[in-house]
Amino acid sequence: MTTAFAQTETPIVKLVGVDKDYHLGSVIVPALRDVSLSIAAGEFTVIAGPSGSGKTTLLNLIGCVDVATRGDVVIDGADTRQLKEKALTDLRLRSLGFIFQSFNLVGVLDAFDNVEFPLLLQGKLNKVERRDRVMGLLQQVGIEQYAHHRPGELSGGQRQRVAIARALVTQPRIVLADEPTANLDSKTGTAILELMQELNRRGTTFLFSTHDPRVVSRAGRVIRLVDGQIADLNASAEDVAALAAGAH
Amino acid sequence: MNTIVQIAFRNLLQHRRRSLLLGGAVAMVTLLLVMLSALLNGMQATMLRNGTTLSTGHVNVAGFYKITAGTAAPLVTKYEALLQAVKKQTPGLDYVVTRGRGFGKIVSEESSLNSVLTGLDIVHEAGFKEVVQLAHGNLDELARPRTALIFEKQAERLHVKVGDNVTVSSQTFRGVNNTVDVRIVAIGRDLGMLSSFNCFVHHDAIRDLYELDSSTTGAIQVYLKDAEKAAEVAAKLRTDIEKTGLRVMEPQPQPFWRKFDTVKREDWTGQKIDVTTWIDEMAFMRYTLNTLSALIFVLVTVLLVIIVIGVMNTLWMAIRERTREIGALRAIGMQRGRVLWMFVTEVALLALAATATGSLLATGLCLGLNAAKIVVPKAFQMFLMSETLWLVADVPTVARSLAIIAVVTTLGSLLPAWRASRLQPVKAMQTAS
Ligand SMILES: Nc1ncnc2c1ncn2[C@@H]1O[C@H](COP(=O)(O)OP(=O)(O)O)[C@@H](O)[C@H]1O
Numbered sequence: 211m212t213t214a215f216a217q218t219e220t221p222i223v224k225l226v227g228v229d230k231d232y233h234l235g236s237v238i239v240p241a242l243r244d245v246s247l248s249i250a251a252g253e254f255t256v257i258a259g260p261s262g263s264g265k266t267t268l269l270n271l272i273g274c275v276d277v278a279t280r281g282d283v284v285i286d287g288a289d290t291r292q293l294k295e296k297a298l299t300d301l302r303l304r305s306l307g308f309i310f311q312s313f314n315l316v317g318v319l320d321a322f323d324n325v326e327f328p329l330l331l332q333g334k335l336n337k338v339e340r341r342d343r344v345m346g347l348l349q350q351v352g353i354e355q356y357a358h359h360r361p362g363e364l365s366g367g368q369r370q371r372v373a374i375a376r377a378l379v380t381q382p383r384i385v386l387a388d389e390p391t392a393n394l395d396s397k398t399g400t401a402i403l404e405l406m407q408e409l410n411r412r413g414t415t416f417l418f419s420t421h422d423p424r425v426v427s428r429a430g431r432v433i434r435l436v437d438g439q440i441a442d443l444n445a446s447a448e449d450v451a452a453l454a455a456g457a458h
Numbered sequence: 459m460n461t462i463v464q465i466a467f468r469n470l471l472q473h474r475r476r477s478l479l480l481g482g483a484v485a486m487v488t489l490l491l492v493m494l495s496a497l498l499n500g501m502q503a504t505m506l507r508n509g510t511t512l513s514t515g516h517v518n519v520a521g522f523y524k525i526t527a528g529t530a531a532p533l534v535t536k537y538e539a540l541l542q543a544v545k546k547q548t549p550g551l552d553y554v555v556t557r558g559r560g561f562g563k564i565v566s567e568e569s570s571l572n573s574v575l576t577g578l579d580i581v582h583e584a585g586f587k588e589v590v591q592l593a594h595g596n597l598d599e600l601a602r603p604r605t606a607l608i609f610e611k612q613a614e615r616l617h618v619k620v621g622d623n624v625t626v627s628s629q630t631f632r633g634v635n636n637t638v639d640v641r642i643v644a645i646g647r648d649l650g651m652l653s654s655f656n657c658f659v660h661h662d663a664i665r666d667l668y669e670l671d672s673s674t675t676g677a678i679q680v681y682l683k684d685a686e687k688a689a690e691v692a693a694k695l696r697t698d699i700e701k702t703g704l705r706v707m708e709p710q711p712q713p714f715w716r717k718f719d720t721v722k723r724e725d726w727t728g729q730k731i732d733v734t735t736w737i738d739e740m741a742f743m744r745y746t747l748n749t750l751s752a753l754i755f756v757l758v759t760v761l762l763v764i765i766v767i768g769v770m771n772t773l774w775m776a777i778r779e780r781t782r783e784i785g786a787l788r789a790i791g792m793q794r795g796r797v798l799w800m801f802v803t804e805v806a807l808l809a810l811a812a813t814a815t816g817s818l819l820a821t822g823l824c825l826g827l828n829a830a831k832i833v834v835p836k837a838f839q840m841f842l843m844s845e846t847l848w849l850v851a852d853v854p855t856v857a858r859s860l861a862i863i864a865v866v867t868t869l870g871s872l873l874p875a876w877r878a879s880r881l882q883p884v885k886a887m888q889t890a891s
């Protein structure tokens with residue numbers, strides 16, 4: 211359903227024939243080979259694959275924190291290979307939201323200030339608008355009562371909720387998350403996934419990676435990576451089940 | 459951006475021990491710089507006040523008289539007309555005195571010593587009473603002929619007290635030995651270097667000693683309302699005096715006693731006028747001050763290098779700890795410049811707080827030490843030109859010290875902050891927690 215809808219729009223993310231090599235001294239490590247894919251608004255997509263298959267590398271390229279060795283990476287209409295560092299940073303601020311595996315909140319700022327921070331970087335909203343936006347999001351992720359707690363005073367699950375609110379606060383075109391549940395226990399991880407699904411139903415586009423088959427089963431669409439290559443652009447429920455079975 | 463300052467401030471608080479340690483060191487160096495600068499200021503102020511009152515005017519109209527080509531006497535002959543001209547032509551004049559110049563041996567019954575001899579007319583010496591604190595005697599008595607004022611240390615060496623007579627002996631400019639007896643009417647408190655080689659006698663005693671008539675003096679010392687204008691006034695007087703037909707010597711930034719040899723070698727005879735400033739006359743004391751400020755500069759530079767190394771180390775540590783946080787901020791769209799700014803701000807805040815603390819402490823300490831009138835060891839009195847410690851921590855000095863230390867400390871953050879701003883945002887995406 212999502213896919214059919216997606217194809218009618220210009221994709222937010224479009225990769226064509228992308229290679230990524232890492233250089234370890236004189237050795238070239240090919241991390242991605244000939245990856246082509248596109249992601250449209252409203253999708254809830256998982257990049258699944260074993261450890262070392264290139265998930266993080268792929269997300270880094272889409273997240274504009276790294277550039278491809280070959281091929282085109284087009285994010286929100288911009289060809290990232292043409293952009294300088296400053297413009298890439300700006301693109302990240304404008305169009306992308308990030309949720310990190312280890313939350314990476316600013317330790318000395320409370321939840322409210324952490325979530326508000328990208329808005330301050332953008333400098334578009336006034337104080338009242340920012341406050342409304344931030345409190346609204348903290349409410350959506352269910353931690354408005356912790357608005358004035360610092361990360362150190364919050365549990366892992368609560369911190370990841372703050373991180374999700376921070377990623378959403380600028381209303382980005384797409385939210386990226388590299389194994390967002392890996393540092394959470396399975397119950398908290400499930401709750402975070404359900405939250406992301408809920409936010410997706412309200413319109414946010416998600417793309418995240420995981421190697422946990424239980425997480426894969428909740429995805430709207432699954433892109434399977436094996437050895438840096440796309441094995442399946444839209445794995446079926448059976449594939450997912452098989453994957454899950456294989457993992458156990 | 460306000461939040462950047464907030465992050466910086468809170469991170470300083472978060473790492474209290476580290477901040478206190480570094481901040482304490484910065485505060486101490488600031489304190490040291492302020493105190494040493496205040497000491498230098500105090501010396502300079504004392505030098506200006508005491509030096510210009512005791513041994514030189516702000517501007518001196520003096521010179522040499524040569525009977526024959528091979529001699530040189532520090533005299534101004536027929537000075538009365540010149541004195542009137544100087545009084546009329548000096549802008550911003552406070553007052554003028556005439557002084558006799560000489561050098562000789564002071565002999566008491568038990569001992570003797572060599573000293574610069576300065577002849578003065580105490581009634582005209584407006585500033586003298588404020589500078590010379592008497593241990594014994596009465597300064598007004600110096601108005602009587604054949605009287606002298608010496609200083610405590612000299613009195614000690616000569617074993618004399620007020621009322622005693624001493625004999626002053628010297629060679630006249632014609633090469634004959636001559637003596638005069640003077641009565642000691644006052645003994646002044648020591649004023650370091652200025653008082654150890656100098657004693658004051660009634661002007662006529664100098665004239666008698668050197669067999670000079672009353673139309674001759676040693677120097678016309680001009681006191682201005684603003685001593686800073688000395689060079690300007692000297693230049694003006696030089697041309698004015700030249701216009702009256704007197705010969706004027708080329709300006710030479712040296713005290714008069716350094717000029718004897720050169721003048722002796724010159725082949726003119728008669729009178730030449732030399733116009734100098736207190737800065738020229740006290741070149742040696744200025745050398746002392748310059749040496750001291752050079753030492754302070756070296757010391758503070760060394761300490762600042764240590765501070766900068768400390769700042770860099772501390773900041774490396776902070777950046778290492780917050781690598782993932784920085785990476786995350788870069789990933790969510792914080793520009794490199796802002797990351798740099800964040801860390802520079804952190805150090806700048808610490809530097810400001812620390813230098814302000816150090817300055818306040820130093821200012822308080824200076825005021826306290828001045829009030830306590832601490833008597834410095836004899837050896838230091840020589841250089842301080844005063845018996846007690848006198849520290850001048852004025853606003854420009856404190857502000858300058860604060861600014862120097864704060865700026866240098868903050869500059870120390872630039873390299874680590876720049877490195878932090880170059881951190882790859884990918885670092886945040888990598889696991890390592
Ligand atoms: N910075 C790097 N330098 C060299 N090789 C790397 C680097 N990052 C990842 N790789 C290699 O690239 C491949 C893909 O890694 P990665 O994208 O991290 O996979 P995943 O996230 O699926 O575990 C692996 O073989 C990994 O060893």
Ligand SMILES: [Mg+2]
Pocket residue numbers: 265266267388
């Ligand atoms: Mg990974």
